[in-house]
Amino acid sequence: MRRLIFLVAALVFVSPARAELVTYEADGSDPQTLVIYSSTDTERMVHLVDAFQRKHPDVRIDYHLLDTLDIYRRTSSEMDGGKTTADLLLSSAMDLQIKLVNDGYAAVHSSVETETLPDWANWRNQAFGFTYEPAVMIYNRALVPQLADVTTRFGLAQSLTFDVGYLRNRIVTYDPERSGLGYLFGTHDAIQSEDFWYLARSLGDMRVGLETSSATMIDKVASGEALIAYNVLGSYARARVRENPDLAITIPSDYCLVMSRIAMITRTARNPQAAGLFIDFLLSREGQKLIANTASLYSLRDDIQGEATAANLRQAAQGPLIPIHLGPGLLVYLDKIKRREFLARWRRAMARE
Amino acid sequence: MTPRAPHTWSIRRRVLGWLFAGMGLVFAANLITSYYGNREAADSAYDRLLLASASAIAERTAVREEGVWVDIPYAALNMLASTAQDRVFYAVSAPDGQVITGYEDLPLPPEPGHRRGLPNPFFYDVVYRGASVRVVSLRTFVIGSNLSGFATIRVAQTRGEREALALSLLNQSAIWTLVIAISGGFAAWVGISLGLRPLDRLREALGRRSPDDVRPVLHDVPREFKPLVGAVNGMLMRIDNGLSAMRRFISDASHQLKTPLAGLQVQTEMALREKDPDTILDSLDKINTSVRRTSRLATQLLSHARAAEPSGGFVDLDLSRISREAVSAMTPQALARDIDLGFEGVDSAPLRGDATLLGEMIVNLIDNALRYTPKGAVVTLRVDQNETTTITVDDDGPGIPAEKREMVFERFVRLQESETEGCGLGLAIVQEIAAGHGARVTMEDAPSGGLRVRIAFPEPVASGVSPFPSPQSSPSGKGR
Numbered sequence: 001m002r003r004l005i006f007l008v009a010a011l012v013f014v015s016p017a018r019a020e021l022v023t024y025e026a027d028g029s030d031p032q033t034l035v036i037y038s039s040t041d042t043e044r045m046v047h048l049v050d051a052f053q054r055k056h057p058d059v060r061i062d063y064h065l066l067d068t069l070d071i072y073r074r075t076s077s078e079m080d081g082g083k084t085t086a087d088l089l090l091s092s093a094m095d096l097q098i099k100l101v102n103d104g105y106a107a108v109h110s111s112v113e114t115e116t117l118p119d120w121a122n123w124r125n126q127a128f129g130f131t132y133e134p135a136v137m138i139y140n141r142a143l144v145p146q147l148a149d150v151t152t153r154f155g156l157a158q159s160l161t162f163d164v165g166y167l168r169n170r171i172v173t174y175d176p177e178r179s180g181l182g183y184l185f186g187t188h189d190a191i192q193s194e195d196f197w198y199l200a201r202s203l204g205d206m207r208v209g210l211e212t213s214s215a216t217m218i219d220k221v222a223s224g225e226a227l228i229a230y231n232v233l234g235s236y237a238r239a240r241v242r243e244n245p246d247l248a249i250t251i252p253s254d255y256c257l258v259m260s261r262i263a264m265i266t267r268t269a270r271n272p273q274a275a276g277l278f279i280d281f282l283l284s285r286e287g288q289k290l291i292a293n294t295a296s297l298y299s300l301r302d303d304i305q306g307e308a309t310a311a312n313l314r315q316a317a318q319g320p321l322i323p324i325h326l327g328p329g330l331l332v333y334l335d336k337i338k339r340r341e342f343l344a345r346w347r348r349a350m351a352r353e
Numbered sequence: 354m355t356p357r358a359p360h361t362w363s364i365r366r367r368v369l370g371w372l373f374a375g376m377g378l379v380f381a382a383n384l385i386t387s388y389y390g391n392r393e394a395a396d397s398a399y400d401r402l403l404l405a406s407a408s409a410i411a412e413r414t415a416v417r418e419e420g421v422w423v424d425i426p427y428a429a430l431n432m433l434a435s436t437a438q439d440r441v442f443y444a445v446s447a448p449d450g451q452v453i454t455g456y457e458d459l460p461l462p463p464e465p466g467h468r469r470g471l472p473n474p475f476f477y478d479v480v481y482r483g484a485s486v487r488v489v490s491l492r493t494f495v496i497g498s499n500l501s502g503f504a505t506i507r508v509a510q511t512r513g514e515r516e517a518l519a520l521s522l523l524n525q526s527a528i529w530t531l532v533i534a535i536s537g538g539f540a541a542w543v544g545i546s547l548g549l550r551p552l553d554r555l556r557e558a559l560g561r562r563s564p565d566d567v568r569p570v571l572h573d574v575p576r577e578f579k580p581l582v583g584a585v586n587g588m589l590m591r592i593d594n595g596l597s598a599m600r601r602f603i604s605d606a607s608h609q610l611k612t613p614l615a616g617l618q619v620q621t622e623m624a625l626r627e628k629d630p631d632t633i634l635d636s637l638d639k640i641n642t643s644v645r646r647t648s649r650l651a652t653q654l655l656s657h658a659r660a661a662e663p664s665g666g667f668v669d670l671d672l673s674r675i676s677r678e679a680v681s682a683m684t685p686q687a688l689a690r691d692i693d694l695g696f697e698g699v700d701s702a703p704l705r706g707d708a709t710l711l712g713e714m715i716v717n718l719i720d721n722a723l724r725y726t727p728k729g730a731v732v733t734l735r736v737d738q739n740e741t742t743t744i745t746v747d748d749d750g751p752g753i754p755a756e757k758r759e760m761v762f763e764r765f766v767r768l769q770e771s772e773t774e775g776c777g778l779g780l781a782i783v784q785e786i787a788a789g790h791g792a793r794v795t796m797e798d799a800p801s802g803g804l805r806v807r808i809a810f811p812e813p814v815a816s817g818v819s820p821f822p823s824p825q826s827s828p829s830g831k832g833r
Contacts, residue, residue: 102440104482124438191427328441329431337454338425 020065024049028058034274035062037071038090040261040297047294052281059274068093068180072100079105079268087269088278090261093180094129097262098330101126107265109276113283121260121300123326129260130282131291132300132310134234134251134321135185138218142246144227151318152254153189153199156230160202166227168206172217173230175210177343181259182212185231187333187342188257188324200349203230208350222247233259238308239296253318260300260323365545372541373534380530384523391522395515399435400476400489406433406443407474407491407508414445414504416497421447421504423454429508437514442481448495448502459507462490484511551575555582567593606654613647653778656713672702672711672810673736676744679715680734683723691728694719698736704810706790714786718746718806721779726750726803742810748803758796783808 022042025031038045042065049061064086066074071091078085091097100106106126114128121129137156139147144166150156160167174182189196209226211217214236217229222244234249241247263282265275281287285304292299292308299309306312314321324330332338409429415422423445433441444455452459460479465471474491488509495504551574558572569586617640624636680696687694704711715734722732726748735745753761762784780794783806787794792810799805 102442104440104484124440325434327431327434327438329427329434331441332425332427332430335425335454337423341424 019070022063022065024053024061024063026053026058026060031058031060032271032274033060033062034088034271034278035064035086036088036090036278037064037066037075037086039066039068039071039092040090041065044295044297048282048287048290051286051290052278055281056274056277059277068096072096075100075266076103076105079266084270085266085268087271088263088265088275090130090263092259092261093184094259094262094324094326095184095330095334096180097127097264098123098326098328099334101264102328102331105267107267107269107272109265109272109279111276111280113280116283116301118300120323120325120327126264127326128263128279128283129300129323129326130263130279130287131235131259131261131297132313132323133259133261133298134313134317135231135257135259136234136237137228137230137250137252138221138232138237138241138247139228139250140221140224140226140246141248143224147228148248148250150228151250152252153193154195154254156228157195157199157202160199160206163206169209170225170227171203171206171230172209172211172220172226172228173203174214174217175212176346178210179212181233182231183333183339183342184259184324185257186346188322189231190342192255192257192322197345197349199230200346204350210350218247231257234313235297235308238298251313251317251319255320255322256317258313258321258323260326261297262326364549365542368545369538369541373538376534376537380534383530384527387526388519388523391519391526392515394522395518396476396487398518399487399510399515402432403476403487403489403508403510404474404491406430407489407506410443410445410506410508411491411493411504414493414495414506416495416500418497418499420500421445421453421495423504423506425454433508433510435514437517439511439513440482440484440486441511442486442509444507446505446507448500448504450505455507459488459509461507462488478512479509481509486511487515548575552578565596567596602654606651609650609654610647613643613650617643617647650778653782656717656778656782667705667707669703669705670708670711672704672706672738672742672744673699674701675708675712676715676734676736679712679719683716683719686720687723687732690723692723692726693729693731694723695731695733696735697733699738702736702738702742704742707786710786710789714783714808715744717779717782718744718808721783722746722748722750722804722806724779730803731801744808746806747799747801749799749801750803752798752802752804753796761796762794780806 020042042063045063049063053059053061068091071089072093075085075089089097089100101123106124108125109128110125114122114125117128137150139150141148147159150159160171174185176183176186186196189199209220211220214229214233217226217232218237218240220226221229222240234251237247237249241249263279265272265279269275282291283301285301288299288301288304289306291297292304292306296308298313299306301309302311304311333342406429409426409432410423413424413426425443430441430443433439442456442459444452444457444459446452458481460481462471462475462477471490474489476487476489478485478487480486486509488507491506491508492503493506495501551572555570555572555574555578559570567589569589570582572582574582620636620640620643624633624640627633627636676698677696680694684694719732719734726732727750730749732746732748735747737743737745761780763781784794787808790810792808795807795809797805797807
């Protein structure tokens with residue numbers, strides 16, 4: 001059922017920017033096209049797209065895989081210039097998606113499926129969270145089983161402070177300067193507690209490795225190059241832990257940040273009906289089951305059973321789960337002075353000896 | 354108030370109709386003003402939140418080496434996350450007006466019309482990015498080694514939540530308005546039913562009456578129905594007057610005519626028994642005199658009965674002309690008694706009244722004077738009109754002593770048993786008709802030594818006002 005027809009472009013730059021177009025042809029005789037800009041890999045999305053097209057065979061999907069910042073820039077500049085743009089945006093950059101909504105680039109969509117969302121996952125009926133992905137720690141339990149005892153940020157910082165040397169250069173985390181998700185997690189850690197800066201200084205002392213993707217961090221922990229990764233997307237980690245018994249996940253017990261991928265329909269969408277159908281499918285029981293079981297993205301709905309579900313995560317977590325709420329608060333760290341100040345402080349923490 | 358169409362209309366429906374029309378207008382006006390009031394209330398409530406957000410930012414605004422610096426607190430924007438999920442915009446400007454962070458194109462407040470500048474903080478409404486937004490502009494003093502002045506913090510919020518609050522308040526007042534309207538209507542319905550209940554009792558009471566029961570209605574009725582009951586009572590009174598006049602005529606006629614008719618019967622029987630032609634002739638002469646007197650009595654009885662019940666046909670007439678005609682008509686009778694009957698006074702005296710009755714009254718006045726003055730006397734009728742209209746009749750006869758003057762207006766009273774044909778009804782008729790016109794009859798001494806009868810009319814009455822005597826002043830007795 002995979003209707004992966006062609007790969008238009010794989011722009012290779014020095015920057016990690018990527019741009020691919022995958023077209024999923026429609027079976028129907030009178031196809032309409034749904035244009036999606038997304039930051040989620042096609043491997044994770046293909047089962048969802050297949051299932052969606054089985055329900056709506058006349059919808060052809062142009063799936064543009066873009067970086068989150070590109071999704072933001074391209075959509076806003078295309079709409080400002082009066083050009084055609086995507087019908088649907090799926091992005092993990094919650095702050096940028098909220099900024100698009102706040103600045104008036106989104107269309108309203110409401111249905112029985114959007115009604116099922118908790119308040120924090122629906123802003124203005126324009127931005128909809130459709131996954132529930134915790135930021136976790138992953139460590140190599142074959143090499144350092146004692147890291148199972150480290151379940152809090154304070155504990156991690158203390159381990160780093162009193163470390164006898166084996167963790168130096170063998171810990172990785174997101175680089176908030178180069179990764180939007182890393183910035184989102186870092187800033188929300190900073191909102192939660194000043195302990196974050198103690199942790200940041202400790203990480204800087206231990207010469208933390210700064211990465212731009214969860215996959216790379218997990219790879220390094222799996223290979224033993226690193227022993228522990230902090231703030232890894234639980235959805236990516238879970239899939240790898242299943243394959244590799246050396247790896248173990250720690251859900252922080254002081255608190256666990258949870259991010260959502262956000263779907264929104266553009267205000268100038270040429271096919272808002274199909275975009276609405278796609279959102280409704282993502283939020284439906286069927287779509288959420290696929291998100292939990294085949295995409296490993298953790299479903300958001302409470303009425304879905306299984307391992308990668310919000311309900312299961314709540315049971316497994318020992319501390320509070322803190323979902324990042326959709327709303328104007330997310331605009332704060334997009335403020336350019338705020339961003340400059342945060343990164344300056346982060347750099348100072350990293351530069352310590 | 355006359356229904357043009359033959360449909361039956363209801364007081365209740367009318368009152369409720371007007372009530373609802375009036376209440377509808379008042380309530381519509383109330384809703385409109387309360388919408389604007391609610392908007393203001395919603396604004397003042399949410400403006401405080403907006404100001405709190407701007408103040409939180411102002412607190413974190415300072416001057417650093419590189420210029421004005423601001424650290425937007427997370428709570429500053431997050432506190433604006435409301436249930437209506439309004440969009441939020443902000444901008445921070447350095448003292449030179451340059452936007453250092455935030456939305457650079459967020460509209461500035463309007464230029465102040467006076468030199469003192471805008472109040473601080475200042476709230477205003479603009480349209481931004483396709484939405485109507487509420488903005489607060491807060492100036493805060495910043496100072497550093499190289500720079501000092503007022504930085505401006507603007508925080509804006511779309512109006513969604515405010516409108517939602519204003520509308521929900523409006524909804525509440527609309528619901529209350531409806532409750533008041535419905536309960537008001539219900540109360541009016543009940544109130545009208547209760548208010549009309551005395552009318553039902555009145556209808557029952559009137560329905561129970563016998564056909565000839567014309568007593569005035571004495572039921573306690575609401576003030577609004579007093580005029581109606583008064584009019585009904587007036588009508589009953591007139592009916593009663595008519596009935597009494599008729600009864601009086603019947604009783605007077607049976608009583609007064611019985612004697613002369615019995616006398617006539619005796620005289621004719623006596624004449625029939627006579628054989629002597631001279632005696633028969635003499636008897637016939639007496640019979641003739643009796644018949645004439647009886648005939649006159651009958652006429653006057655009728656006239657009196659009629660005077661007691663004015664026909665109601667009041668017209669504009671000339672009292673002077675009527676008087677002259679009456680004098681002319683009575684002249685032969687005066688000549689027969691060798692009395693000098695004369696007319697004096699104005700040429701024209703306009704008045705509203707019943708011409709026939711007034712003529713009758715004057716004829717009776719003259720007749721009375723002629724009848725009770727000796728041969729060769731002088732009788733003068735005079736009509737004057739200046740502010741009021743008066744008729745005076747003077748004679749130079751014997752006059753009436755002051756203490757007996759009241760008596761002569763009684764029916765069938767004659768002061769001296771004379772051979773004249775008077776039956777004692779003349780002045781009673783005069784009194785009756787004068788009263789019917791609201792006039793007063795008085796007697797006094799004439800300058801020539803005889804009697805003066807004066808009839809003084811009230812000031813000319815306005816048309817439309819009933820000139821009938823009120824029931825209390827009717828001389829002919831009360832209702833039973």
